[in-house]
Amino acid sequence: MARRSTSAVVSTQERKPTPSKGRQVVSTSGVAAARPGLWSEGKRHLLDLDEMSRTEIEEILRNADGMKEVLSRNVRKTPALRGKTIITLFFENSTRTRVSFEQAGKVLGADVINVTASSSSVSKGESLLNTIRTLESMQIDVLVMRHPHSGAPYFVANHIDAAVINAGDGTHAHPTQALLDLFTIESHLGSIAGKKVAIVGDILYSRVARSNLWGLKTMGADVTVFGPPTLMPPELRDQPDIAKVAGSMEEAVDQADVVMMLRIQKERQSAGHLPSMREYSTRFGLNAKRLKLARPGALVMHPGPMNEGIEISPDVAHGAQAVIEDQVANGVAVRMAVLYTLAARSSVGR
Amino acid sequence: MADNSKGIAIVGGRVIDPSQDIDRLATVLIKDGVMEEVTAKPLAKAPDSYDVIDVAGQVVTPGFIDVHTHLRDPGEEHKETIETGTMAAARGGFTTICAMPNTVPCQDNANVIEAVLKRASEVGLVRVLPIGAITVGRHGEQLADMAELAAAGVIGFSDDGDPVADPNLMRQALSYASGLGLPIMNHPQEPALTRGAQMNEGPIANRLGLTGWPNEAESSMVARDVELAALTGGRLHECHISARQSIDAIRRAKERGLNVTAEATPHHLTLTDTWVLGEHGDDNGVVRSGAYDTSTKVNPPLRTQDDVDALIEALADGTIDLIATDHAPHAITDKLCTYQEAANGIANLETAFASVLSLHHRDAVSLPVLIERMTAAPARFLGMDIGTMKKGSTADITIFNPDLDWTVDPSEMATLGKHTPLAGTQMKGRVTTTIFGGKVIWDIAAVAPIG
Numbered sequence: 001m002a003r004r005s006t007s008a009v010v011s012t013q014e015r016k017p018t019p020s021k022g023r024q025v026v027s028t029s030g031v032a033a034a035r036p037g038l039w040s041e042g043k044r045h046l047l048d049l050d051e052m053s054r055t056e057i058e059e060i061l062r063n064a065d066g067m068k069e070v071l072s073r074n075v076r077k078t079p080a081l082r083g084k085t086i087i088t089l090f091f092e093n094s095t096r097t098r099v100s101f102e103q104a105g106k107v108l109g110a111d112v113i114n115v116t117a118s119s120s121s122v123s124k125g126e127s128l129l130n131t132i133r134t135l136e137s138m139q140i141d142v143l144v145m146r147h148p149h150s151g152a153p154y155f156v157a158n159h160i161d162a163a164v165i166n167a168g169d170g171t172h173a174h175p176t177q178a179l180l181d182l183f184t185i186e187s188h189l190g191s192i193a194g195k196k197v198a199i200v201g202d203i204l205y206s207r208v209a210r211s212n213l214w215g216l217k218t219m220g221a222d223v224t225v226f227g228p229p230t231l232m233p234p235e236l237r238d239q240p241d242i243a244k245v246a247g248s249m250e251e252a253v254d255q256a257d258v259v260m261m262l263r264i265q266k267e268r269q270s271a272g273h274l275p276s277m278r279e280y281s282t283r284f285g286l287n288a289k290r291l292k293l294a295r296p297g298a299l300v301m302h303p304g305p306m307n308e309g310i311e312i313s314p315d316v317a318h319g320a321q322a323v324i325e326d327q328v329a330n331g332v333a334v335r336m337a338v339l340y341t342l343a344a345r346s347s348v349g350r
Numbered sequence: 351m352a353d354n355s356k357g358i359a360i361v362g363g364r365v366i367d368p369s370q371d372i373d374r375l376a377t378v379l380i381k382d383g384v385m386e387e388v389t390a391k392p393l394a395k396a397p398d399s400y401d402v403i404d405v406a407g408q409v410v411t412p413g414f415i416d417v418h419t420h421l422r423d424p425g426e427e428h429k430e431t432i433e434t435g436t437m438a439a440a441r442g443g444f445t446t447i448c449a450m451p452n453t454v455p456c457q458d459n460a461n462v463i464e465a466v467l468k469r470a471s472e473v474g475l476v477r478v479l480p481i482g483a484i485t486v487g488r489h490g491e492q493l494a495d496m497a498e499l500a501a502a503g504v505i506g507f508s509d510d511g512d513p514v515a516d517p518n519l520m521r522q523a524l525s526y527a528s529g530l531g532l533p534i535m536n537h538p539q540e541p542a543l544t545r546g547a548q549m550n551e552g553p554i555a556n557r558l559g560l561t562g563w564p565n566e567a568e569s570s571m572v573a574r575d576v577e578l579a580a581l582t583g584g585r586l587h588e589c590h591i592s593a594r595q596s597i598d599a600i601r602r603a604k605e606r607g608l609n610v611t612a613e614a615t616p617h618h619l620t621l622t623d624t625w626v627l628g629e630h631g632d633d634n635g636v637v638r639s640g641a642y643d644t645s646t647k648v649n650p651p652l653r654t655q656d657d658v659d660a661l662i663e664a665l666a667d668g669t670i671d672l673i674a675t676d677h678a679p680h681a682i683t684d685k686l687c688t689y690q691e692a693a694n695g696i697a698n699l700e701t702a703f704a705s706v707l708s709l710h711h712r713d714a715v716s717l718p719v720l721i722e723r724m725t726a727a728p729a730r731f732l733g734m735d736i737g738t739m740k741k742g743s744t745a746d747i748t749i750f751n752p753d754l755d756w757t758v759d760p761s762e763m764a765t766l767g768k769h770t771p772l773a774g775t776q777m778k779g780r781v782t783t784t785i786f787g788g789k790v791i792w793d794i795a796a797v798a799p800i801g
Contacts, residue, residue: 050636129686149688150559151642158639170690172559173637207559233556 045157045164046338048173049214057218061183063337064330070107071333081110084343087135088144089115090167091152096304096328097167097177101144104335110141110343132156141343145169163342171205177303178211180334182219184327185258188299193220198252198294199243200284201262201311202231202273208303209262217242226252227262227284230273249283249290256294260301261286261312277310287313291321299323356401357381358788359393363405363749367412368722369729369738378410380745383788388739405749408782411721412737413445413476413746414703415728418510418535418589418613418674420695421447421478424465425454430679430766432466436475438677438699438765440792443781445476445746446728446736447677447699450510451483458483458494460502467503476786477746479505479732484523484534488512493523500530505732508535510589511649513571515541520575524584533585533611533731536575538596539650543567548689550623550651558626558637560689563651569595576603579610587731588612590676592650594660601669611731613674614661616705617696617771623652625771626689644685644692645769648678665723666715672727673720675702679767697767701758703750704777710752711778717752747785754780 049057070078086105090098098114105112117131128147135143142163145153150170157164168174185192197216203209203225216223225236226246237245246252253259264284268274291300300312300322308314316322360378365388367373377393379386379400393402416439422430432449439447449466451457457466463480470478482499486492488509496507507527514520514536523534544567549555551562572588576599579586591597591612603610625631626647628640646652664670678695685692698705703724709715729737736746758775760768784792 045639047639048637051638128688128691147688149690151690152688154637154639154642155644155688170559204556205559210557210559233553235553235556 044342045153045166046175046342047153047157047164047166049175049178049211049218052215052218054218054220057179057182057215060179060334060337060341061186063340064179064183064334067333067336067340068330070336076107077109078107079109080340081105081108081343084110084141085139086110086112086142086144086339086343087115087140088112088167089117089131089135089146091117091147092168094146094168096331097146100328100331101165101167101335101339104332104339107332108336108340110339128152128156129159132160136160136162142339165338165342168207170207172207173211174207174303175211175215176331176335176338177208178215179338180327180331181212181260181301181303182215183330183334184301184323185299187326187330188323189257192216194222195257196222196224196255196295197258197260198224198226198246198256199260199262200226200249200252200286202264202268203227203236203262204231204233205265205268206262212260213242224252224256228274228280231268249286250293253286253290253293256298258299258301259286259291259294263303263305264307264311281310285311285313286316288315288319291316297321301327304328356399357386358745358785358790359397359400359402360410360747360749361393361402361404363408363410365410365739366718366721367725367739368718369412369726370740372739373718378739378747380747380785380788383745385739385741385743385745387741403749403783405783407753408749408751409717410747410749412725412739413748413784413786414443414724415446415732415737416444416675416677416699416702417448417505417672417728417731418615418676419447419449419699420452420676420678421449421466422679423453423469424462428681428766429684432469432478433473433475434764434766435677435679435699436470436473436478438697438763439476440784440786441764441781442699442701443703443748443750443784444699445748445784445786446479447476448479448481448505448732450508451481452488452511456483456488457481457504458486458488458499460495460498463499463502463504475791477736479503481505481510481535482507484509484514485519490515490519493519493526496526496532497530500532504532506533506535506587508537508589510535510537513537513539513541517574517578521578521582524578524586525582528582528584531585531733533587535587535589536571537589538568538571538575538591540567540571543570547651548647549626550653552623552654554623554626554633558641560626563649565593565595565653565657568593568650569599572596572599576600576608576610579603579608580606583609585609586611590615590618590650590674591661591664591670592618592653592657594657597660597664597669601664604669611671612669613672614665614670615674615676616698616702617648617652618650619658619661619665619673620705620708621646621652621771622655622658625652630771630775642689643771644687644689645696645771645773647685647689647692647694648676648696649694662709662714665709666719671723672731673702673706673723674728675699677702677765677767679765680769681766682768685769695767696770697760697763697765698770699765700763701770701772701777703781704756704779705772707750707752707779708777745785745788747783748781749783749785750779750781752779754778754782756780
């Protein structure tokens with residue numbers, strides 16, 4: 001595994017965040033000040049990777065490395081975010097993402113409050129807005145939010161002073177998943193640039209795929225996508241700068257450094273996108289035979305939860321090349337890095 | 351403000367009345383609420399019997415007619431009332447508006463029609479012509495009492511907001527209404543192709559993770575409707591056409607000599623789906639916090655530039671017969687939410703004319719053609735002697751300054767619906783005076799200095 005430099009907790013504490021008043025403040029400090037992006041020019045939220053520069057992504061990955069070191073200590077606790085309040089607001093079920101954010105916040109010493117809203121309480125926009133306003137009146141620093149509607153965190157970010165982290169919005173984006181995927185690839189392969197990454201499955205409705213496409217493109221990977229035509233954005237064929245569209249599973253996996261399998265939602269079958277899960281598995285599933293076409297030692301990734309036996313065969317999912325559990329472990333470190341960056345900035349000048 | 355006991359003389363303006371092929375500098379004389387004369391001669395005789403409105407540099411036309419307005423009254427008076435809706439119409443230059451039936455209760459029976467007409471008459475600002483529902487409750491199952499509705503004064507039938515999805519019911523509706531001489535105004539949208547749809551299907555929808563509404567969901571129903579119009583000989587009107595493919599279907603129907611008309615809205619003629627990205631349609635390749643702008647959510651959705659170009663071309667050549675607003679006011683909270691939750695519709699009576707005037711400013715459609723599509727063409731559709739300055743016709747007049755720069759400020763709009771993607775947008779050209787039945791009902795100078 002490639003190791004990067006020093007502890008990010010030390011190095012980030014040395015940086016002086018610029019006092020922030022609303023969204024228009026331009027940061028003059030920090031590595032990203034040279035160009036507009038998330039950590040400069042007033043952007044205080046993490047909504048998707050499309051608005052992050054390579055420098056900014058690298059900053060998160062570098063900090064995550066330091067966070068990983070913290071997580072390996074006997075006493076997994078730092079006071080970096082002591083006195084900060086983080087709320088996780090989940091309008092959809094989640095295990096790994098919510099727990100991962102909670103753990104990340106707690107290791108950093110923040111107070112983490114988990115709020116789960118039943119879908120019935122968000123059937124009206126006003127109640128979402130009122131929920132947000134209620135939470136904000138409790139002086140929160142960071143709102144981690146998952147919502148079944150695409151764009152919900154963008155709406156919330158326009159009505160809140162706290163930093164908003166998108167923990168998955170509808171079929172749109174899941175930026176911290178993409179960041180932890182990038183971190184996992186870099187940890188194992190040393191770099192992302194030039195690596196062939198195959199993303200296979202429901203590209204059209206996958207927020208994981210979408211955020212990864214932005215992130216991998218920014219980091220210089222060579223991305224190939226494959227999936228049923230009913231689950232593929234047709235315009236991708238005209239956007240070779242984003243990804244190449246493969247014609248078969250074999251072509252997609254051929255000589256890949258990374259094979260990223262996506263979860264297939266069962267409701268795609270009832271909505272008419274797919275004939276049957278059996279056929280899906282036959283044509284779009286990853287098994288040991290197909291994995292042999294990839295480069296030796298190629299990484300097998302999956303954002304979870306997996307449908308073993310459908311998009312991925314159990315022997316591959318738990319085989320030597322799978323880094324799926326690493327992804328989960330790295331998720332905590334990456335989310336620590338994200339929380340640290342946003343929380344440290346959001347509260348100054350309050 | 352004009353004294354109604356006197357006449358009104360509108361002097362110094364460019365008069366455009368497409369119903370009479372008039373486009374010249376002229377004086378317009380109104381007496382006793384009706385058109386007296388449009389004359390090139392200077393005002394000489396008995397000037398004391400006229401209030402003079404000097405409109406040098408402005409354009410004088412028949413009052414605009416909107417065949418597709420949502421007034422929400424009765425039942426949703428928090429969104430709009432007949433009073434606020436007709437005030438918005440007056441400010442937008444409309445002297446006649448046709449009220450869509452999706453009220454609560456629905457305009458599917460004579461009682462509701464009579465109530466709407468009575469209320470509109472009490473308010474007395476502009477002419478309100480109700481549209482009856484095609485089916486009971488707009489449920490798409492059983493025809494409403496169409497003859498009774500016709501007797502009560504409806505100008506056509508629509509289940510607007512909902513298509514008549516059942517082809518047999520559509521066939522019967524066209525056939526039955528043909529006996530009444532009234533059009534079926536269908537909202538073409540194949541439901542099975544638009545389940546959960548939120549915006550135009552395409553790269554921007556995919557980028558935003560929003561469910562797409564494909565052009566073909568519209569054009570396939572237009573094509574079906576055209577065949578049913580041919581089968582029945584009924585009068586078919588297609589509402590708010592947005593897709594290039596639909597225009598092709600309507601063009602072919604007209605070539606076959608079928609009794610088919612179609613309308614387009616100001617927003618579909620001028621805006622594209624890039625506006626959903628926010629920043630007034632600036633597509634910089636990144637989804638920014640202004641994206642998912644719910645004020646852009648409308649049904650049918652804003653389409654691509656290719657569709658807009660096709661729509662403008664069709665408006666110019668008459669394939670699209672007329673401009674209709676689809677003014678759709680909602681409560682603020684109906685748009686203060688996620689895109690998926692947001693109500694469809696744009697409140698646009700007060701911006702509609704400035705929007706379409708931009709087509710003239712960039713030489714896409716000539717001014718007389720534009721005016722024709724908002725006056726003579728809808729009057730022809732209604733079969734009424736309005737939208738004209740012919741001697742003896744009712745004096746409905748709209749005066750606009752084509753070069754007046756102004757900025758859209760929803761808080762200044764009369765409509766209760768404050769949602770428009772044009773908020774903060776610079777517009778060029780604005781209605782300055784609206785006259786209904788010889789009475790000045792809107793005068794911008796009375797509320798704000800011009801310029």
